[in-house]
Amino acid sequence: MNLEKVVFGFFVLLAATLNFGFFIGDIDDPAHHNRYELFAAVVVNLIATVLKFGDRTQIGAVHLSTSLVADLQLIGAALMYGYAEYVSTVGMTPGWTASIVSLSGGALLANIVSVVLLVIETVSFHRG
Amino acid sequence: MGNPLLTFWHDAFGREDDERRARRVALRAAAASAAQASETVFLVMRRMRAPLIVLIGIFAVSVLGLTLIPGEDPEGRPWQMGFFDAFYVMSYTATTIGFGEIPYPFTYNQRMWVTISIYLTVIGWAYAIGSLLALLQDRAFRSALALQHFTRKVARLREPFVLVAGYGRAGELLGAGLDALGRRFVVLDLDDERIDALEVGSFHADVPGLAADARDPGHLAVAGLNHPCCEAVVALAADEEANLAVVMAAGLLRPDLPVIARATSRGMVERMRAFGSPSVVDPFDRFGDHLRLALRAPASYQLLTWLESGPGADLPSRATPPRDGRWVVCGYGRLGRELTADLGAEGIPVTIVEPSGDAGVQPVDGAVAGAPAEVGAEDAVGFVAGTDNDTTNLSLVAAARRANPSLFVAARQNRPENAPLFAAMEVDALLVPTEVIAHEVYAQLSTPLLWRFLRELPGRGDAWAAALVDRLTGLCGRQLQALWKVRLTAVEAPALTGWLASGAARLGDLLRNPEDRAEPLHAVVLVVLRGDEALLAPDDDLVLRPGDELLLAGWSAARRALDTTLVVDAVREYVVTGRRVPSSWIWRRLSRPAAAPEETVPTAPTPSRR
Numbered sequence: 001m002n003l004e005k006v007v008f009g010f011f012v013l014l015a016a017t018l019n020f021g022f023f024i025g026d027i028d029d030p031a032h033h034n035r036y037e038l039f040a041a042v043v044v045n046l047i048a049t050v051l052k053f054g055d056r057t058q059i060g061a062v063h064l065s066t067s068l069v070a071d072l073q074l075i076g077a078a079l080m081y082g083y084a085e086y087v088s089t090v091g092m093t094p095g096w097t098a099s100i101v102s103l104s105g106g107a108l109l110a111n112i113v114s115v116v117l118l119v120i121e122t123v124s125f126h127r128g
Numbered sequence: 129m130g131n132p133l134l135t136f137w138h139d140a141f142g143r144e145d146d147e148r149r150a151r152r153v154a155l156r157a158a159a160a161s162a163a164q165a166s167e168t169v170f171l172v173m174r175r176m177r178a179p180l181i182v183l184i185g186i187f188a189v190s191v192l193g194l195t196l197i198p199g200e201d202p203e204g205r206p207w208q209m210g211f212f213d214a215f216y217v218m219s220y221t222a223t224t225i226g227f228g229e230i231p232y233p234f235t236y237n238q239r240m241w242v243t244i245s246i247y248l249t250v251i252g253w254a255y256a257i258g259s260l261l262a263l264l265q266d267r268a269f270r271s272a273l274a275l276q277h278f279t280r281k282v283a284r285l286r287e288p289f290v291l292v293a294g295y296g297r298a299g300e301l302l303g304a305g306l307d308a309l310g311r312r313f314v315v316l317d318l319d320d321e322r323i324d325a326l327e328v329g330s331f332h333a334d335v336p337g338l339a340a341d342a343r344d345p346g347h348l349a350v351a352g353l354n355h356p357c358c359e360a361v362v363a364l365a366a367d368e369e370a371n372l373a374v375v376m377a378a379g380l381l382r383p384d385l386p387v388i389a390r391a392t393s394r395g396m397v398e399r400m401r402a403f404g405s406p407s408v409v410d411p412f413d414r415f416g417d418h419l420r421l422a423l424r425a426p427a428s429y430q431l432l433t434w435l436e437s438g439p440g441a442d443l444p445s446r447a448t449p450p451r452d453g454r455w456v457v458c459g460y461g462r463l464g465r466e467l468t469a470d471l472g473a474e475g476i477p478v479t480i481v482e483p484s485g486d487a488g489v490q491p492v493d494g495a496v497a498g499a500p501a502e503v504g505a506e507d508a509v510g511f512v513a514g515t516d517n518d519t520t521n522l523s524l525v526a527a528a529r530r531a532n533p534s535l536f537v538a539a540r541q542n543r544p545e546n547a548p549l550f551a552a553m554e555v556d557a558l559l560v561p562t563e564v565i566a567h568e569v570y571a572q573l574s575t576p577l578l579w580r581f582l583r584e585l586p587g588r589g590d591a592w593a594a595a596l597v598d599r600l601t602g603l604c605g606r607q608l609q610a611l612w613k614v615r616l617t618a619v620e621a622p623a624l625t626g627w628l629a630s631g632a633a634r635l636g637d638l639l640r641n642p643e644d645r646a647e648p649l650h651a652v653v654l655v656v657l658r659g660d661e662a663l664l665a666p667d668d669d670l671v672l673r674p675g676d677e678l679l680l681a682g683w684s685a686a687r688r689a690l691d692t693t694l695v696v697d698a699v700r701e702y703v704v705t706g707r708r709v710p711s712s713w714i715w716r717r718l719s720r721p722a723a724a725p726e727e728t729v730p731t732a733p734t735p736s737r738r
Binding site: 035036039040043046047050051053054055056078081082085086 | 170171172173174175176177180181184185187188191192195210211212
């Protein structure tokens, strides 16, 4: 067992599950989407991205790019959240909530690709 | 390059599409070096992992803590900090900017947490920045950066350049000569310090240099071996194996390029000749040839060394080595062998001395061990101190001079630092191997005409050379200011087209001062190349023809004046015939009716009035 692989798999999977947890629920109901969960998703995604730095293989490169996509979307969602809470005069409306959650949905897709890549890598490692 | 991210980076910022295609066609050697560089970049990213994760973790914990800990607004109502406020506070706190307690004054709970966070985040930042700085100082990383920088500079060269592998003393001299001619060159050397010296050196053009092993074909490729603008490869490393490797790589990868290499042993020369047809420069062989030339024709030798020294050189004094008598050669190394053979070929008796006194190294019959005074320097006429140790050479010269003050003394100088000592000794002939190499390579690279002239010069005899030296010094002084080439074609000399076609274009009429044609131009034509035929040092009566190539030596001012004559019709008319014609179109039109009847009278150009 390789500790590096454990940590790597843990963060990739945790990023996906946190993202999923934030995403699930009615798309326009703020009560279904916890802001702490979004925060955790952003942080764990960033850590997963840094863990993917410096891998020279083709699969490593795709890993990194999926993570960058997820980061981009989640940070976008967090910025929208901040705008709705602090700048917008009407506060968190169902429209804002829907935008934030759909962005995190995009990030979820990227995270799922990441997990699929992880599985492929694991399987091909055992066969090779 | 398997990484799509890097491919994107190159496509977006590198503009290397055509270059990459050329690379694919020519060779893949450069890829090895490029991969080496990107590997280092990956290593850097890999090493930054831990600091970045620590930083993200500390930030996340601090921000989360701030949002969870209850605060209160100015009215004392409970209030919880949002993520944005918390991130804002932590950002300026962690970077030690410290705007204070925003948006409301903190409670003691919050202050305790912020205190802890401050120490955590400062540690995180210090760790991250420290690691980054340590990486920037990293040798491997810096050399990877230098390699990338160098690769980019060489790839961007859009004019012909010479690839110089080995930038020792000889390379430095050659570089200065090439730079004075306005030629570009690229340098590879194993030694960091030599490359640093390149950066502080005062060259007119930027000289890309890389501290790398020239034996690696990848480094040669990065230095422009497969660049379409590379015009020649010069291998001047002190290590002959390295030179052989360069000759090999150039011969196999770019058989069309001329290669000049330094070698001092016969075996090495043979091995180099196996790859294409490199021009091999052996300083000892050349010095032997020069000595033979000096013995036979002192003026030819003087002219040869003057022209080989490059622009700005002073006229060397004319040494007259004695022919009739015995010579003593000290040091039977590579130089000693060459000199003994050359002097023997001239029919001069030679005594060989091995100054080390080691009886084991007496390779020929008749070699004597001992001090010069003991081997009969008294009745010799010539003396050569040719060991590879400067101190020994200097003491040999001093001893020989004491034994026989009228001796002709030649010495070999190995290290450039000792130049003042040899100058103070006032030896009659000085061999500096690195200078011999630099001059030889310079002569081959500067212009093909000069090389042709120098090769044909020894065959012309001593009197001819003496006359040419007199002509040069009479017209241009004792300093060689400029050496340039002129091609009498419609493109380079448009004003001359009609005059050349008339069949009466005397060279003497062309070389006159455009200000006052009674005064000759301070320049001498060394060669006129007509097709395959080279006319050496033609006199004023030579009739020029279209397409002739001229090699001139003289003042820089003469070069500018001649350029004007070649391009401006009115100046050419004045210089050749002495008539002042208007240079503008309108005045020419206006003055034509008056000049027309006069023009019919003299058909041939008027002879120059003196």
